[in-house]
Amino acid sequence: MTILGIDHVNIIVQDLAISARYYADVLGLDPNDPPAPHRPDELQWLHDATGRPVIHLRVRPGSYSVGTGAIDHIAFTCRDYPAAIARLERHSLPYTTDEVASIGLRQIRVTDPDGVELELNFSDA
Incomplete structure (x- = not known):
């Protein structure tokens, strides 16, 4: 078996x-x-720009808890850092932010409603 990448992340949500x-x-x-049959x-x-469903949001009564549990965070490869900052600020x-200059990477961290x-992650900075 060869792992080619992450297919999707499933997140249990309250709403x-x-x-x-x-x-x-x-x-x-x-x-x-x-x-179907879901x-x-x-x-x-939730599909990315290529049409891949990279996030599955699921309501599962009785299993909801705030936070990431054993998962620390979810990382996305992104482009257009200024547009991302503007979008976050538009939504208040x-x-x-962080920079890993040694590999030419800029990062933004934000927390979802759950x-x-x-x-x-932006390497086109």
């Missing part, structure tokens, strides 16, 4: 509509209903 809107508005992901009132898939969201930390 499916709020979380789907957050990922659409803040990260520009495209929310879509999942394929129900859109329990699951939403708190964020932090306490999951998102790391946005």
Whole structure:
């Protein structure tokens, strides 16, 4: 077996509509209903710019907890750092930035409505 990359991340959320809107508005992901037999009132898939469903949001009664549990954060490869900053500021969201100059990387960290930390990585800075 050879691992080629991460296919998607599944996040248990408290409010499916709020979380789907957050990922659409803040990260520009495209929310879509999942394929059958999944129900859109329990699951939403969020697609990246290439059409891949990289985040699955799921409402699962009784299993919700705020934060990332054993997962520290989710990192995304991104482009257009200034547009990302402008988008976060337009939504009045708190964020932090960091630079790893030795590898030409700039990072933005922001937290979603359920306490999951998102790391946005830009090497086109």
